[in-house]
Amino acid sequence: MPTTKTFGVPSPANRAIGGVPEIHYFDSLSRGRGQVIRLMCEDAGLAYKDVRYSFDEFPSFKREQLTDLNPLGSLPLVLLNDKILTQSYAILRHFARQLGAYEGETEEEKYWTDVICDIVIDWRTKFVDAYFSDGREQTYGDYCRNTRPVFLKGLERHLESHSTSTSGSFVLGQKISYADLVLYQICHDDQLTQDGRAGLKEYPRLSQLVDAVENRPNVKEFLASDRYLG
Ligand SMILES: N[C@@H](CCC(=O)N[C@@H](CS)C(=O)NCC(=O)O)C(=O)O
Structure with missing residues (x-):
């Protein structure tokens, strides 16, 4: 049950x-x-x-x-x-x-939200394939060395340079969107938000986004509650 x-x-x-x-x-x-x-x-x-x-x-x-x-x-x-x-x-x-809410207001914002989400969809598929494979030691190691950095570098560059993302910490600058949630969650699941953000050391813009999501009042309360299971 x-x-x-x-x-x-x-x-x-x-x-x-x-x-x-x-x-x-x-x-x-x-x-x-x-x-x-x-x-x-x-x-x-x-x-x-x-x-x-x-x-x-x-x-x-x-x-x-x-x-x-x-x-x-x-x-x-x-x-x-x-x-x-x-x-x-x-x-x-x-x-x-x-x-x-959570998707932007202008067509430009909606498009950009979808772009970042689509990148995360691709990233999560590679993460799941590598992590849950029978030969995890090999496949997850390869993924961490070769595949994940492509997504991290690409997302970092997008967020630090695209005009829609530069006015604040979120994908849409000042406004939270569903793309922040999917991006936060893949970083969390791939152990990049833990350990003082050690895995995001080279990615300050992504770190900033993770901090911003975790500082949303309701998210902060959730992470400190017993509903959060790690
Ligand atoms: N594109 C689907 C993917 C769903 C998916 O692959 N779910 C996985 C868990 S995250 C699952 O149910 N795996 C077990 C199975 O398919 O038998 C979505 O975003 O909902």
Whole structure:
């Protein structure tokens, strides 16, 4: 049986998205694609139901129930108001549009938010492939030496030079967007936000973004709470 906990109290933000989302995801600490959705809920003050599956129970859940809900058989899956939502990045964009936040206002800002998110999607795919492979020692080592620096350097350069990002700490300068959340979460999951940001020493602009996300009042409260599992 998955564990289920409800966090927060329904707020105007919940009304904007149509209720209290039920987020189904792995019980993988505070990590992964599903965690970004939880993080958006935390930041936006959305109450949410957190339904967590252990890695042991996932195969039978997938076989017996999940593929009826999501033909791809992947998590996260969000149930909201009789609707089944799949694909984490589409869910973030969907919530952003309904909240009227997290995606920028001008076409230029929306485009730039999507650009940074798309880079992170590519990065996370490479990270997951390398980290969860049978030959992790080799594949994750190669990834850390060769693949990850390409993303870190590229993102650092984008954020320090693109006019949309230079007026503040976030991807959109002063305004948080869903791209900050996905970028923060991959840095977190790949152990770059911990240990005094040691892994980001050569990337001050990314470090600045990570600090800014962690200093958002609701995120700060979440990271200090027992809802944050590492
Ligand atoms: N593009 C999808 C990727 C979903 C995905 O690959 N989920 C992984 C966990 S992060 C999963 O469910 N893996 C198990 C499986 O597919 O059987 C999304 O962003 O939601």
